[in-house]
Amino acid sequence: MSVYKLFAYIQRWRYWLLASVTIVAIALAACQPQQLKSQAERIPQLVISTTTDPKTFNAALNNSVPNVFSFTFDGLVDEHGITAEVVPALAESWQISEDKKHITFTLREGMKWSDGQPLTADDVLFSYKDIYLNETIPTDVRDGLRIGEKKRLPEVKKLDDRRVEFILPEPSSPFIRAMTAKILPAHSLRQTVFTKGSDGNPRFLSTWGTDTKPTEIVTNGPYTIESYSSSQRVVYRRNPHYWRKGAQGETLPYIDRIIWQVVENSDGRMLRFRSGDLDMAGLRPEDFSLLKREERRGKFEIRNGGAASGTTFIAFNQNRATNANGKPFVDPIKTRWFSNKAFRQAVAYALDRQSIINNLFRGIGELQNSPVSVQSPYFLSPQQGLKVYEHNPQKAKALLTDAGFKYDPKGQLFDAEGNRVRFTMILPAGSRTGQQFAAQMQQDLKRIGIQLDLNPVDFNVMVESMGQRNWECYFISYTGGVEPNEGANYWTSVGTSHDFNQGPNVGSPPIKNWVVSDWEKEIDRLFVAGAREYDENKRKQIYADFQRIVQEQLPVIHLVTPIALSAIRERVKGVQFSGLDTRGSLWNVYELKVTNN
DSSP states (O other): OOOOOOOOOOOOOOSSSSSSSSOOOEEEEOOOOOHHHHHHSSSOOOEEESSSSSSSOOOGGGSSSSSSSSHHBSSSEEEOTOOOOOSSSSSSEEEEEETOOOEEEEOOOOOOTTSSOOHHHHHHIIIIIITTTTTTTTHHEEEEEEEETTTTTEEEEEEETTEEEEEOOOOOOOOOHHSSSSSSOOOHHHHHHSSSSSSSSSSGTTTTTSSSSSOOOOOOOOEEEEEEEETEEEEEEETTOOBBBOOTOOOOOOOEEEEEEOOOOHHHHHHHHHTTSSOOOOOOOHHHHHHHHHHHHEEEEEEEEEEEEEEEEEEEEEOOETTTTBBSSSHHHHHHHHHHHHHHHHHHHHHHHHHIIIIITOOEEOOHHHHHHHHSSSSGGGTTTOOOOOOHHHHHHHHHTTTTOOOOOTTTTETTSSSSSSEEEEEEEHHHHHHHHHHHHHHHHTTOOEEEEEEEOOOHHHHHHTTTOOOOOOEEEEOOOOOOGGGGGHSSSOTOOOOGOOOTTTTTEEOOOOOOHHHHHHHHHHHHHHOOOOOOOHHHHHHHHHHHHHHHHEEEEEOEEEEEEEEEEETEOOOOOTTTTTTTOOGGGGGGGOOOO
C-alpha cells in the first residue's frame, strides 16, 4: 500500500497505489513536444508523464501514487529495484545487537540538503521522533514501525552527528526494511511540528502542500522541484548537493532536468510516445502489438519485466460503525451483504477473470489469487494449497440462495428482506482499459442477478472517499514488494489503511460501534508472529496461513496480474526494469543518462 506501502508492501502498496489499474509500470507521457524537444537539445533532460497531480509535497503525509518523493527524498536504506534487496542509502551501514533489539545506523559523511545545510543525525532524530513516532501526526509510516502484539513503537536516540540508535521493544525481522521512510529537514520543518494552526492541529499538517512554492521544498534526493503547474506538469531540477557519486567520483544524477507531465488519458499518452515526444511509457496490453512493430523505426525498446509486482482487486466496505452522531457510514442493508462471506465468495465465483486476461489483457497477464506478490519468497501458490475461485456462476447462485438471497422471475437478486441487490463501485477514471475491466465485471455480476453501478472518479477523490469510509465497493491496484509485513497498515485491524473495516484514526473524527471480526484478529496475530520470527521457514508458514485466511474470507477479491511492459527510447541509457520495479523504470534515476541521438 511509505508500498510493503500500503504494498511498504502496503506502505508502498498503499496509495504508491496505481491510478491506472492496468499499468504494470508507472504510465508516462508529455506535452508541448516542440518546446520540450528544443529544451532537451540544450540540457540533459528526460520527458515522462504521470496519470494525476501529486497530492502533497510533504512525504510524511503522503499515501498515494504517483508522488514526487522517489525523485526528491531518500531514506536511511532503499530497496534494489530488481532484487528488492535492502541496500544502504543515507545510512552507509547498520549494526544489529545480539539480542536484536538495538539497531545502530551510521550516516554517510558530509551529506547536505539541497539548500546546502548539513544533513546529520539531528535530521534522522527529527524525522522519526518528532514526526513518524509522534501520535499527533497522522502518517502511514508509523504503522510500519509498530512492533509486537501491543503495537508498541521503538525509541530513537542520537549517539553522535553520524549515528542514530533505534531501541525496539522486541525483535522485529522486517524493521530494517521499514527504514526506507524519507528523512525530512529539521532546520526547515521543526517549528511547524511544535506550533499549532487556527484549527488546533500542528502546522506541519498544512505545511508543504502542493500550494507551496516549489523552490521552498528542501530535499535530499536526486532532484528538487523547480516548478509545478496543477493539471499540467512538475519540473524537477538536479540537486547539486546529492550524496551519491558515480564510478569516477562524479556527482549524480547525470540528467539535469525531468519533465513530469500530467496526462490522464492513456490513448493520448501512447499517441505522444509514438510521435517521439516522450522518452518512456508504461504499456497497456493493447499497446504491445502495435508498438512492437515500431521499435526499430521509433528508436525504442519494449522491456518485459515479467509478472508485475502488486495486486489488483475489488473490496467491499464491511464497516458497520457510525459517526459520532450515530449515522452509519454505509447503508446497513448493504453492509449486511458485504459482511456475509457467502456473498463475497459468490461474487468471486461470478467473475470471469480468464476472459479478462484473454479479451482485455490480450493474453498478457496471469490469474491472481494472493495478497502477496508472486516475486516474494512468501508467496503461496494454488499448487501449494491456496484456495482459488474459478469462474462458476451456478456455484455463485447456489451460495447466494443458501445464504437466504432470492431471485425474482427476471433473474434479479434480492436479499431475505426483499431489498434489490445493487451497489456502486468506485474506480480510478484515468484508464480506458480500467473502465473496460470494470464493465466486464458489471456484466459478470448481472448474470447472477446483481446490479453493479460504476463510478469512475479522479484518483485523489477516490482516496478521499476511502478515508471517509463512505464507499460501498472499490476497484484498485496496489504496488507490491517482497515483505508481507509491509502490508500491515492495510491488513491489520488497527492499520490506518484497513479500508474494508477502517477503525478510528488519529486526527480524524471519532467513530462508534466499530467491531473487529475473529478472522481479522487472527490476521493481527499472524502479522505479530511473522515480525517476531527470524527463521525463514517459519515465516513462510506464518504468511501462508495469512494468505489462506484472505482467500477464505475474501475481504478483497484478487483479480489478475498484468505483465510489466515498458517502452524506453534508445537515447535513455542505464534503465533496469523488472516486475518489481515499482517506480516505473526509474528506481535508479540518479544513474540514468540521456543522449541527443
